Amino acid sequence: MSEPRAIVTVDGLSVSFDEREVTHGVSLKLYPGRITALVGESGSGKSVTAMALPRLDPSVASVKGHAFLDEGGDGDDAGRDAGRDAASGHDIDLLADDAPLQRIRGEYIGTVFQEPSTAFNPVFTLGMQVAESLKYHQRNLSAAQRKAKVLEQLREVGLQDAERVWSSYPHELSGGQLQRVMIAMAIINRPKVLIADEPTTALDVTTQQAILKLISSLAAELDLAVLLITHDMGVVWQAAQDVYVMHDGVIVEQGSVGEVFRNPKDDYTRMLLAAVPRLHVEESAEPAIATVREPEPGKPDVSGQPEESDDAGERAALGDGRRAASIEGVSVAYRPGKYAVEDISFDLVAGRTRALVGESGAGKTTIAKVISGQLSPTRGRVLIDGEDLAKAHGRRKRGILSHMGYVFQDSGSALNPRKSVAWSISEPMSVQGGFSQADRRKRVLELLDQVELPADVADRFPHQLSGGQRQRVGIARALALSPSLLIADEPTSSLDVTVQRRVLDLLHRLQVEEGFACLFITHDLGIVQEVSDVITVLRNGHVVESGATDEVLNRPRAQYTRTLLDASPKIDL
Incomplete structure (x- = not known):
């Protein structure tokens, strides 16, 4: 059986900045209907390589090599334009000086960027921005036809309230919704190739799973060749068929995902795989006996409230150490009757880590802001080393807050440049x-x-x-x-797996040495299992489950917890 014909063949691609070569002779192939992952740490050259194909590298970049895109011709040499490679049977060299850039960007190649909130223009509606692509590539459409086509495309990527999305501005949608809009914009002209640059990095596990399923279904339905740029090996295992591993600008290993993951040949690949936090769940374990009810339509899921046995397991996991902080019945309402979090209670104990997990909007960061004094609770109270934060003011409040440290998610914006x-x-x-x-x-x-x-x-x-x-x-x-309490708000979500591994090891060592209590906020259940003693699961501002980490992950009582576990990427070798 002959090998399927590649839609894109990259041959000897090298990119330089100011005469310094950062990628060296990269060669790879993309096939219709298949997802090809390009993985490696930050600085390995993944995005530079991918963005060279639609010529989106910075203007100071110098690109050498070839990237042939097959337009679907019969391989006949007659009539080929200058800049096309007759010998290879491919049509367009994407990297040639005379390559048709306007057709390449959007008509041949669609691009999904890592951070959609910054990729969209904040002053224009999303409908206008998606329709703009049609103006350049399908000029014969009227304004009404463009809108109808955009609405149809938005529904195709799972946004059923397409009319609302059409008239919305970027800040009015969630991260997952924005990512779907960007995918819609990337494929609306039915390109042959989709480049997805870290499309799930900042998303929670259920949204990530939905986006990966969407990309996979689009690849199959539209016969798209997808180049997936990521540092998350779990995402590669879950979504891709082929993988190329990059290190210091060079492809060090390639093959099918199964081959590379089960039998990695390069030491760098083995290091990447070893650094991935693995979620180990007892597949045969029966859920703990509990009555789990589904939420009523329009109401939050508050199923699976801890029973006495869970309280006992949590107390055992926390031990009898000093309570660095106690959160007692805390509720926060941003407007009357509209609660961001409601009736939250738990302890943070010296030398122990509590993980706070849930999807975006669950209330995790709101709770962290209440504990750290950035928000005042509508009801309830926060005790820091036994003192009520709400009753302290001025110098006394500063003194209480000095017992607390805060590690922010985005280290770049958290430091004064x-x-x-x-x-x-x-x-x-x-x-x-x-x-x-x-x-x-x-x-x-x-x-x-x-x-x-x-x-x-x-x-x-x-x-x-x-x-x-x-x-x-x-x-x-x-x-x-x-401090006696450290709050770590998604401290590793944007880091490579090897850097993430070093940061997690560092936090563990420092906690052993310093003895502080830690509130660790994350959506990665693999990390939760590794770093935490107890876990609190949030949904829509309510606690749906709480207990010792191993107990909750292996015998979840709430359906929502099981949903999170099912959505978490797992590498099963």
Whole structure:
């Protein structure tokens, strides 16, 4: 049986910036109806390689090599235009100087970018932005025909309220909805190739699963060749058929996903696979005996409230350590009767980690903001080391909050770009007072050593550091005042698996050394199983399940918890 003909054949692609070559002789093939993953750490050259195909690399980039796109011809050499490769039987060299860029961008290749909230123009409606692509590639359509086609495409990608989406602005939709709109825009002209650059990085597991299913179904239905750029090996296993592994701008391994994952030949591939947090669930375990009811239409799922046995398991997992914080019946209403979170109660214990999990909008970050004093609860109270945060003011409140450190999700935006690392780390000491300049400098160097960064990082600026280094700086700043409680809000969601592994190991080591309580917010259940002692599952602002981590993950009582487990990417070798 002959090998299927590739729709795109990349041969010897090299990209340089200011005469510095960053990718070296990359060759790969994309096939109709198949998803091909390009994986590797940040800086490996994945996105640079992918964006060279539609010529979306920065203008300072210099590109060498060939990328032939098969237009579906019969291979006849007669009548081929200049810049086309007759010998290979392929039609257009995407990288040729005379390549038709307008046709390539949208008609031949559709692109889904990593962060849709920044890829869309915030001042135009989404309908107008999707329809704009039709103006350039299907000029014969009237305005009414363009709108009808856009609405049809929005419904095809699972947005049934297409009329609302048409008239909405980017900020009015969730991340998952925006990603679907971007996919609709990418495929509305029925391209031959879809490039999806980290399309699920910031999404929760259920939304991620839905987006991956959508891309897979579109690949099959439209005979699309999909190039999936990702650092998440679980996503590769779940969605792709073929995989290329990149390291330092070079393809180090390639093959079918099953072959590469089961029998990796390159040490780098083995390292990537070893760094992936694995979710180990007892498949044969029966759910704990409990009455689980489905939510009524329009009402939140509050099924699976902990029973006495669950409380006992949670108490055993937490131990009898000091309560660094207690959250008692906390509710937050942004407007009367509209609760973001309602009746939330749990303890955070010294030396123990509680994971807070749930989809976007579940209320995880709202709870973290209440605990850290950024929001005041509508009802209930927060005790930090036994003191009621709401009753403290001025210097006393600052003193209570000094017992707390906060690690933010986006380390890039959490650090002041105009200030040095030393300034950022020492800022909590400056705010609290009582530290001389020499004391602050000494503490900064101690903290950099604790988070395994060299001392010279102190005088650098955030843009001079990698993502993993910036996150380490964020952890150092959170620990500046030796807090009894650390809140980590999605601290690894945007990091490569190897960097993620090092950050998780670092947090565990520091918790053992410092003894702080930790509230770890995440949507990755593989990480939850690895880092936490107890877990609280949220949905629509309500606790649906809480207990010892192993008990909840292996014997979930709430249907929603089982849904999260089913949606989590798993590598089953």
